[in-house]
Amino acid sequence: MVDKTRPKILVCGILFWYPLAGVTCQFLHYLIGLRQLGYDPYYIEDSARWPYNPALGESTPDARPNIDRVAPILHAHGFADRWAFRGRYEQGQCYGLNEAQINSIYKQADAILNVTGAQEFYDEHLQCPRRAYVETDPVEAQIQVHLGRQSVIQTLDQHTHHFTYGENLGKADCGLPVERFNWHPTRQPIVLDLWPPLPPDAQSRYNTIATWKNKGKDIEFNGDIYYWSKDREFFKFIDLPRRCNVSFELATNPDPASRAHLHARGWHLTDPVYISCDMHRYREYIRHSRGEFTVAKDQNIRLRSGWFSDRSACYLASGRPVINQDTAFGVSLPTGRGLFAFSTMDDILAAIDAVESDYPGHCIAARQIAGEYFAADKVLQPVMDAIGC
Numbered sequence: 001m002v003d004k005t006r007p008k009i010l011v012c013g014i015l016f017w018y019p020l021a022g023v024t025c026q027f028l029h030y031l032i033g034l035r036q037l038g039y040d041p042y043y044i045e046d047s048a049r050w051p052y053n054p055a056l057g058e059s060t061p062d063a064r065p066n067i068d069r070v071a072p073i074l075h076a077h078g079f080a081d082r083w084a085f086r087g088r089y090e091q092g093q094c095y096g097l098n099e100a101q102i103n104s105i106y107k108q109a110d111a112i113l114n115v116t117g118a119q120e121f122y123d124e125h126l127q128c129p130r131r132a133y134v135e136t137d138p139v140e141a142q143i144q145v146h147l148g149r150q151s152v153i154q155t156l157d158q159h160t161h162h163f164t165y166g167e168n169l170g171k172a173d174c175g176l177p178v179e180r181f182n183w184h185p186t187r188q189p190i191v192l193d194l195w196p197p198l199p200p201d202a203q204s205r206y207n208t209i210a211t212w213k214n215k216g217k218d219i220e221f222n223g224d225i226y227y228w229s230k231d232r233e234f235f236k237f238i239d240l241p242r243r244c245n246v247s248f249e250l251a252t253n254p255d256p257a258s259r260a261h262l263h264a265r266g267w268h269l270t271d272p273v274y275i276s277c278d279m280h281r282y283r284e285y286i287r288h289s290r291g292e293f294t295v296a297k298d299q300n301i302r303l304r305s306g307w308f309s310d311r312s313a314c315y316l317a318s319g320r321p322v323i324n325q326d327t328a329f330g331v332s333l334p335t336g337r338g339l340f341a342f343s344t345m346d347d348i349l350a351a352i353d354a355v356e357s358d359y360p361g362h363c364i365a366a367r368q369i370a371g372e373y374f375a376a377d378k379v380l381q382p383v384m385d386a387i388g389c
Contacts (some may be wrong), residue, residue, distance in 0.1 A: 006040040007110040007389050010128065012119035015043060016085045017051045019066040021275070021282030022209065024073055026136075026188065026310050030115060031079060033189045033376025037384070042105050043079065044097070047120060048088040054273055061091040071096065073279055088122075111389045114159065117141070121158045130387045133159040134186065138166030138307055139176060139299040143221045146177040156181055161387045168306025168328040175303040184386055185332065188310035189376035190317045197319030197367055198287050200359055206323070206352075207249040208294035209272050209285065209311060212258065219299065226299040231258065233295035233325060237345060240293075241266030244352055248293060251275050251285065286314050291321040291355060291366075293348070304328040317370035319363040323351045333373055338365030 011034070015027045027043065034041040050059040051066045063085055074083050084097035084105075097105070103124065111130035114121075116137075125131065133156060135141060144152040156162060167185040168174045210230050217228035231254070241248050242265055249268035262269060275285050286292075292315040300307040308329040312322045316339065326341035335341050340351035355362045372378070 006038060008105065008108050009034050009039045009041045009384075009389070010105060010109040010112045011041055011043045011115060012045060012112060012125075013043075013115040014045070014118045016045050016063060016066045016070055017047065017049055017118070019051070019069045020054060020273075020277065021279045022311055024070055024279055025194075025282070025314060027115065028073065028077060028194075029189045029191050029376060030113065030380070031074075031082075032077060032191045032194075033380045034384075035078070036191070037377055037380060039384070039389075041079075041082065042097075042109075043074070043083045044086075044102055044105060045084070045119065046086045046088060046102065046122070046124075047118075048092075050089060051087075054277060061087065061089060063087055063093065063095065067095045069277070111384070111387055113383075117155070121155075126158065130161065130389055131159045132161040132163060132383065132387050134383075135162070135164040135166070135183075136188075136310065138164050138169065138305045139226065139303060140217070140219055142166075142169070142176045142178060142183075143219055145180055146221075153180070163383060163386075165307050165310075166300075166305035167308070167332040168304055171304075171306075171328075171331065173304050173328065174306070176305060184383075185306070186383055187308060187332075187379055188313045188374060189379035190313050190370055190374040191376050192317055192371060195283070195287065195314060195317035195370075197363065200363060201288065201290070204288055204290040205247040205249040205268060206291050206293040207251060207285070207289045208292050209251040209275060209282070210294060211272070212252040212254045226302060228297050228299060230295055230297060232298060233301070235261075237295070237348060238262065238265050238267075240345070240348060243345065243349060246290065246352060246356065283314075286311075286320065287318045289315065289318075289320050290359075291315065291323065291362075293323045294325070296325040296327050300327040301325055306331055308333060313370060313374045316366045317374065319367040321355045321359075321362040321366050323348060323355075334369060338362050338367075338369050 031041045051063045053060050086094045106124040109128045112128045115134045162181045163186040164183045170178045213231045214229040251270045251272040306328045323340045326343050342348045
């Protein structure tokens, strides 16, 4: 099981805790990408958190349904003996690698990538000489450090390196404080072979997959409230279908009143849980789209973090144009062909007109952006070089 010739890389995160296909894709890209680069990657989730069961809509100590959903995908991609879930809570069990094997991997690992930063560190993790915090959602950590929140500072201090999808951090137009920690810009790696483009379909819709409303993650900074929930942003552009001759669909879960407003303005809606509970359905939903139209979170928009969605990267890899709300991601990604950043309704309409005037060309450009800017080797090798592994 243990390859002594290649550096052992331990990837941690929320793969089993939140077993929906978008998260599964996110971590699968890391694991496959590292293996393609010649590393020996493992995934171990070793947490006191109860996992979330999407069928129940709540957290539960029973991890078995999540294991049954995710483990076959890992096995299908060659990671049958390279994963573990250990519940560090009452009634928690160990799946995949046994406890002796988990402890052995901790001792042998050359580096840990704590993707999403969700894995709490125990003494076993601290044995590893290189411990990278890979932040996929910027804003909160930077503000909490600025405010002196010791629990956040202590968590970040446990890591030797810090990476962020907020690629505009530290720039003059970014409103986030950057203190104490050196944040290296990075982005979602994509294994292009997982997203072979399909021929264009004139009947397809611009779509996206999103949580409609989130609570409890708004944050106050310098006297302002910065919001997390996407419903606020979608409502700003709710009249979009009435302004275009193309069709739009949201795979999201709005409340009844919001659902009625969306339907009245021409939006098509579909069940996000049904799509996201199956890896094949999730990929095919993206690949069969006409492109992605989506919004970002207010926190990333107003503070101009430079964040870009890992899901949007999958649309690009599938050769589908992306029209995404501006977070300053244009500082690191090319826009105007295959990928568009918008702030206003006029920006959206101009982007739609541009795409529809040369749809095949924009599909080719989207795939080219994915290959040049998101290909796993091009994203992950600089990360591994930065941590010295």
